[in-house]
Amino acid sequence: KNEVEQSPQNLTAQEGEFITINCSYSVGISALHWLQQHPGGGIVSLFMLSSGKKKHGRLIATINIQEKHSSLHITASHPRDSAVYICAAGRTNKLIFGTGTLLAVQP
Amino acid sequence: DVKVTQSSRYLVKRTGEKVFLECVQDMDHENMFWYRQDPGLGLRLIYFSYDVKMKEKGDIPEGYSVSREKKERFSLILESASTNQTSMYLCASRTPESPLHFGNGTRLTVT
Numbered sequence: 001k002n003e004v005e006q007s008p009q010n011l012t013a014q015e016g017e018f019i020t021i022n023c024s025y026s027v028g029i030s031a032l033h034w035l036q037q038h039p040g041g042g043i044v045s046l047f048m049l050s051s052g053k054k055k056h057g058r059l060i061a062t063i064n065i066q067e068k069h070s071s072l073h074i075t076a077s078h079p080r081d082s083a084v085y086i087c088a089a090g091r092t093n094k095l096i097f098g099t100g101t102l103l104a105v106q107p
Numbered sequence: 108d109v110k111v112t113q114s115s116r117y118l119v120k121r122t123g124e125k126v127f128l129e130c131v132q133d134m135d136h137e138n139m140f141w142y143r144q145d146p147g148l149g150l151r152l153i154y155f156s157y158d159v160k161m162k163e164k165g166d167i168p169e170g171y172s173v174s175r176e177k178k179e180r181f182s183l184i185l186e187s188a189s190t191n192q193t194s195m196y197l198c199a200s201r202t203p204e205s206p207l208h209f210g211n212g213t214r215l216t217v218t
Contacts, residue, residue, distance in 0.1 A: 043207075045207050045208065095207075099149040
């Protein structure tokens with residue numbers, strides 16, 4: 001069993017739909033990170049959180065420390081949200097990365 | 108805005124060559140990292156550095172070494188490149204309290 005697991009691995013949605021990507025981890029953490037990677041592009045950090053909930057535009061990230069689970073939500077999805085979303089958990093210098101969720105939002 | 112710059116976007120090298128991958132960040136971050144990204148495996152940590160001349164092994168250091176002579180620059184060295192080192196290499200930097208900032212990556216092919 002991987003220390004950081006994401007689900008689903010692949011997700012196709014219609015424009016406007018509400019999207020949820022899940023991340024479960026078994027390691028101790030100082031923070032959990034959500035990252036976005038566009039095809040051929042670099043990786044951008046979306047959120048770093050250690051408790052509760054954070055919101056940035058149409059993106060919301062939540063974390064439940066007791067259950068060792070985090071979710072990334074995208075409201076009113078748009079084709080430009082199509083990317084790989086990666087969860088990473090661990091201590092400051094030693095993060096464990098999930099294998100990513102490939103999201104395709106169709107117009 | 109933080110900028111992490113990797114010296115090459117694409118690189119093709121022959122088996123046995125010594126390969127240098129360079130990374131420079133402009134935000135005075137203490138911590139710098141080298142990862143490799145392979146399909147189905149996610150990002151894996153090769154080495155990280157928390158200060159000048161300080162380094163620690165990550166999860167997959169075999170076949171690699173690093174150098175950090177200046178705070179802004181972190182180099183990854185493949186002493187003798189092998190075909191199983193064909194991969195996407197990503198450099199990142201951060202402070203202990205900040206998110207990771209990634210470079211655009213170097214796609215290395217070893218033939």
